[in-house]
Amino acid sequence: MSSPILIPFKSLLSIDKSLKMPIYQQISNQLIHLIRNGTLKSGQKILSSRQFSEMLGVHRKTIVVVLDDLLAQGWLETKQGSGTFVANNLPEIKPQRLKETELSSTEYFSVKKAGFSFESKPVLQREVIKASDKLHLDDGFPDPRLAPLLDLSRAYRSNLIHGNSYVKLGYGDTKGSNWLRQELAKYLNESRGLSITENNILIVRGTMMAMYLLTTAFIKKGDFVVLGEMSWSSAKINFQHAGANILTIPSDENGMRVDLLEEICKQQTIRLIYITSHHDYPTTVTLKADRRIKLLNLAQKYRFIVFEDDYDYDFHYLSKPLLPLASADKAGVVLYSGSFTKSISPAFRVGYLIAPEEIVEHLSHFRRIIDRQGDLILENTIAELLQNGIIQKHLRKSLREYRERRDFFCELLQNDLKNEVSFQIPEGGMAVWTKFDNQIDLVKTAENALKYGLYFSNGLQHNLRDRNANATRLGFASSTINELEKCVNILKKSLVKNT
Known part of the structure; x- marks a missing residue:
């Protein structure tokens, strides 16, 4: 068994009093590091608390805390009358040659390469748009400077500190805040001509989340999905990731060429069509009334899903906005999605998916897997602002x-x-x-x-x-x-x- 004198602890351990990390934690981490890299072998005897404290110039009680901590974690073990040793039950590790910069474990480090294989899909790799002061x-984002931030902060504080804390700060419904769903049902019925209740609403973080849930629940590998020729790239990526076959249709000044969709339906079994009917992405044109009727008729006839992404319905300048496809859907083929991202700010991740009740129930099970529930306080805050008419204003x-x-x-x-x-x-x-x-x-x-x-x-x-x-x-x-x-x-x- 090696003598502790042969291990150059003084050169291997260092203390940086400028760090916020406590000294005992620095020493503890470094000893674990030495065991993990094989410098300290299983069964190796280490210094006593007195020798450690004298060598490092720290109080003996600090070293006692270190040793007790490592004993409790199982890195060290004591033998009556013999001293403290590296635990015998640890697997043998061959000593690794350390670089000069690796001798101190008081600094943070980042592992760049994974120790296992994985598939990186090129389709998922694209530029992330980040806010900047440029x-x-x-x-086509909103101006957060116009957002009712004072009203929102007051309502948020009120929902945070008032009421039953166990209910408001605990686990809630996987479908989202019931209060928000009730207020949304009223608001969407009035503003978009829908005829829904809170049971038709699933609260999500935004349209991206709604689409991910949708593809996970309803799109199988090989299914045919139809998009506009120049469609939202995030939508296309979701469907590609699910293994769908993508078919595209061009648009003109009246929106998507729905007449071409009918030709496709005669040749292929379509599972879903993704459309931004109100303001086509990216061209901003509006799908005209005759094409809306035809699209709904085709969906009912061929029984495919219409995913209607109404990302900025509230901002229409010429006249009253055209009502969404969902307002005329009596057959339950339209899944309608919107959010407050474009109404208030991208930072407030509250969106909604409108669907038949059994679909909301079905998707809530998938939502629970990736997000047990949303931000209940924020959702109730939005509900209060809707109830008081602040968002409408x-x-x-x-x-x-x-x-x-x-x-x-x-x-x-x-x-x-x-x-x-x-x-x-x-x-x-x-x-x-x-x-x-x-x-x-x-x-x-x-x-x-x-x-x-x-x-x-x-x-x-x-x-x-x-x-x-x-x-x-x-x-x-x-x-x-x-x-x-x-x-x-x-x-x-x-x-x-x-x-």
Whole structure:
């Protein structure tokens, strides 16, 4: 058995009093590290508490705590009259040669490579849009500065501290807050012409979660799913991840070409169609009434699911919004999704899925697997704001502001970039689908603009296999009038022509 004198503890252990980590924890972690890497072998005798304290210059009680801790964890063991040893039942580990930077375990480290194999799907790897303080013409996000934050914080505090704590801060219904579902049923029935109760509502974190639950529950490998030709990439990725066969349909100025869908239905068994009927993504056009009727008729006839993503229904500028497909669905084929992400802010992850009662019940079982329940306090806060009419008031105010920003932004594009871009003034939504002249390199233009402090998408995600759209969504809602003017000035001087 090795003598503790032969182990150079003093060179292997170090104490950094500048760290927030307690000294006893530093020593304990380093000893465990030495055992794990084989420097201290099973059965190796270690120093006594007195020898340790003298060597490291710390109080003996600190070392006693360290040894007691490692004894309790099973790293060390004591032998009556002989001292303290590395536990005999530990597997043998061959000593590893340590680099200079690895001698101290008081610092944090990050393991970069996994010790097991896994499949990395390229389809899941894409750029994540993050908020920044730069100027931006984003994908069509709301302006959090307009959000009723004071009302929201007051309601949140009230729901946090008042009422039965065991109920409000405990586990709730996997379908979401019952109060929010009741208030949502009233709100959606009034604003969207639906005829639902709280039993038709599943609360989710957002449309992405609703779609993931949907694909997990209803899409099998090999199923045929139909999307718009230039559809939301997150939707497409969900269906691809589920192993679905993707079929696409082009859109025109009246929305998706539903007549082409009928031809597909005659040849293939369609499981689901994903559609943004109110403001088509990315082009923002509205699916016209005759096509809506035909789509519902086809869904009933061929018994496929219609997933209606109504991501920004509340922001329609020309007239009253067209009612969603779900409002006319009597056969239970439409699953309707929306969220408060575009109404308030992306930070508030509260969305909803409207479906027949048995589907809500079915999906709640899947939701429980990935998220036992949502943020019950936040959900009740949103319920209170709906009940008091605060969200409705906020939406009316935001609608006026976004309409003004849309008009100003479109006027800027027309006046300052009329030879470089073409677009239709959107009837609703928070972005302008903008086609750049083919002589302009949109990717390099986006890179150039970023150097000047302006972010916008380079549009690559909207390209099709056989053609470059050379177009992108320029979001106007999240910027003030003054900021939009600065954005267009930067965009104008950032243009790069193809060589």
